[in-house]
Amino acid sequence: MGGILRTGAVMAVCATVVAAGCVAGASGSAQAASADVVPGSVPAALGTATRVGTAPASQRLTVQVWLRPDVTRAAASADAVATPGSLEFHRYLSPDAYTARFGPSAAQAAAVAAWLTGKGLTGVQVDAGRDYVSATGPVPAVESAFQVRIGRYRVRDAASGSSAGPAVFTSNDREVSVPAPLAPLVLGVTGLSSAAATSRSTATAAPQSRAATKTATCSRYWAQHAHALHPAYKGLTRVSLPVCGYSAAQLRAAYGATWRDTGRGQTVALTEGASPTAMFRTLTAYARSNHLPLPKRSQFRQVQAGACQASSAVADRAAQSPSVDVEAEMDSEAVYAMAPGANQVMVVGGGCDEDQALLNAASAVLTGDGHHPLASIASNSWQIPLGSVSTRIVHALDVRAAAEGVGMYFASGDTPGLTVTDSDPYAVAVGGTTLGIGAAKNRVFETGWSDDLGSLSSGRWTDLGVSGGGGGVSDVYRQPSYQKGVVPASMARVKVAHKTVLGRAVPDIAADADPDTGMLTGYTDTDSHGNPGRYRTVASAGTSLATPLVAGLVADAQQGRKSPYGFINPLLYHLARTRAFHDALPIGTSTPQRNRAAYIASDDTSTSAYVDVFDAQKRSDTQQVTAKGYDTMTGTGTPNGAAFIDALRRGCWFRPGGSGRRDGTTE
Structure with missing residues (x-):
């Protein structure tokens, strides 16, 4: 697998990392082993936010460490099954077959799980498709595992302007880090931020014609009702x-x-x-x-x-x-x-x-x-x-x-x-x-x-x-x-x-x-x-x-x-x-x-x-x-x-x- 360490090497190094408890927290203390930054793990909302406090130490977070499949070979397979004339056209893989052929190995997923367990996180679980490993822990344990500080931030709703009032969310303050031997296995980490960045639908009230005033505010079909503009726009x-x-x-x-x-x-x-x-x-x-x-x-x-x-x-x-x-x-x-x-x-x-x-x-x-x-x-x-x-x-x-x-x-x-x-x-x-x-x-x-x-x-x-x-x-x-x-x-x-x-x-x-x-x-x-x-x-x-x-x-x-x-x-x-x-x-x-x-x-x-x-x-x-x-x-x-x-x-x-x-x- 391109860029991914062999299972034996990962397991051996990971065992050493976990045994030594070698990933330090965000305090900047001396570290017994190197760590690599995982890009793309800071929410965009942080760029316009103001820090207003720290996350409570008693707060528990459920994080997911997303694992890297062999994307290059998997993409070639995806191209083949989508291309008419190919011998593989429409010969789709089952989820289990995809995991077996292109997913990270069970041993590699276990290495990430062992590291999270060693950092004091609980409920560590590898999902059925080996897409990610999830784990739960209090804020200090999560901060230590990923070398971040988790704070509370205030940002205004850009879509609604100042009328929306300040919104407060919890987030990591920097890109997360993972032990260097595990870095080739990791695509990204989610669950550290509560910033509501995902788009929602646009919903509005749907009034009918107002019989009392004889004034319509919407139409049952296009151009049923019109309105004159004074002044013109x-x-x-x-x-x-x-x-x-x-x-x-x-x-x-x-x-x-x-x-x-x-x-x-x-x-x-x-x-x-x-x-x-x-x-x-x-x-x-x-x-x-x-x-x-x-x-x-x-x-x-x-x-x-x-x-x-x-x-x-x-x-x-x-x-x-x-x-x-x-x-x-x-x-x-x-x-x-x-x-x-x-x-x-x-x-x-x-x-x-x-x-x-x-x-x-x-x-x-x-x-x-x-x-x-x-x-x-x-x-x-x-x-x-x-x-x-x-x-x-x-x-x-x-x-x-x-x-x-x-x-x-x-x-x-x-x-x-x-x-x-x-x-x-x-x-x-x-x-x-x-x-x-x-x-x-x-x-x-x-x-x-x-x-x-x-x-x-x-x-x-x-x-x-x-x-x-x-x-x-x-x-x-x-x-x-x-x-x-x-x-x-x-x-x-x-x-x-x-x-x-x-x-x-x-x-x-x-x-x-x-x-x-x-x-x-x-x-x-x-x-x-x-x-x-x-x-x-x-x-x-x-x-x-x-x-x-x-x-x-x-x-x-x-x-x-x-x-x-x-x-x-x-x-x-x-x-x-x-x-x-x-x-x-x-x-x-x-x-x-x-x-x-x-x-x-x-x-x-x-x-x-x-x-x-x-x-x-x-x-x-x-x-x-x-x-x-x-x-x-x-x-x-x-x-x-x-x-x-x-x-x-x-x-x-x-x-x-x-x-x-x-x-x-x-x-």
Whole structure:
């Protein structure tokens, strides 16, 4: 294994290290053995935070030391099983077979476990797929093991401004260190920080027309209601109201979902960071209210993956959570809207920080029961910002998924730019669009989700900048072979070490994500005793919506096939510029004003009114563009119904015109 010490050497040196108790703490005391720094183990939030104290010595943390597989050989296997014409095409490995062929050995995992035990940590356990070793201990023991100080930090919510108030989180103050003999085995360490960096869905209230005042604040379909702007904003004088949340029927019609293909026999995994309330009951109510077939009990199950014993870290996360979090409900309902015949397995991750919890969920999907992963399609409606966890952890999981035949669909994020999770070349990155669905359930327009927000107060407009879906070009991964000839060079150039190279472009595909054109999501509230209460609805959106919509349509296409598509990017790019995709085009001056912006009325939470101007191309806020063909807002485009499904089925036997590695890095 490239760069990994032989098992015997590691065990021998590790035994010496543990016996001597030779890894000193962060106090700077003399050290009996050298230690190596693990890069990428400090959360990005620390850069804008102020230290406000130390973590209590009694606080217990559950950490995970992620182990290094033989990524080079595993990537070659992943390429082979994803390439038509290869002798290995669609000959996917079982989780156990992957671990045996490419994972760290049992002895190597045991060496890391022995070191953690020797440092006084308890509950030391190697996970079934040997992806990581977990351990729990009080703050002083963790500080000593990893040569860090763990403090409490305050940082303001960058997404909400100062109005959000200060947020306090616990974190290590520097990169962690591990004994030098073990360093080649370690990809990264998670669980030391409670910084809530992971992206959540965008949920807003969904008011209906106000009968008492005869004033509508949202529409049942696009441009049902309009609003005059006084004064005009960016040349616009009359724009539409946002939708109250599209129904399943509207989204199915817009993306051409048919009743011939419903995802029957397929399983979609939904990775979540928290458990929803009465999900099957909620899904049943959603199906009933949207006139969909009611789900069978056998179609939905929920499993837990990972745990955390750090109560204060959990409390930090809970205090920063939104009052109504419909992330899990939206994922399940969006998949069900597109693929009502598919099975769903909701994997709820546990961990001492949100990133760790969601990585645990993704890992659990791939480990499965050892013989099979939990699903062949994984909808991951979350992002991990660059710098929050090591890219090597995410890359190892994605390569494993591709080798096992699991498609990893990741949200491109709800802010411009790249993330750790969407930029990996073995991830299917799902971008966002603004989607107008008309009275006849027809697609009136669809463009890249990039809204320039204007605020009206005291008769004057203030430009608040751009929000929208993620995308761009990676400076870590070179352009994968499947993007060559499809992604324009002008959209793939990036500077690395003073040289201009072509990098991996994001996203790959897209669907509706704009809060102004979101989905009406159902959830079950809880009463004062914590019991399930009434079924309610709220408009929700974000690339957290786009991802399960695409996953559901892929499940439809996979119906009846003997083997899953697995890593589907080579096929998606082969089908670029065909009828399989609807090309989301830029907004121009010839576009009717009603399709160029949305008016958001003032309400109980804000005395200001707002306007979202669609498809904003402000380079000061985002380097992304919407353009004809491939673009860094919507990728190859959005699914085009039956044409998309049929093309996936016909195109899976194409022979690519070129070869090349997909995992070339500039790290």
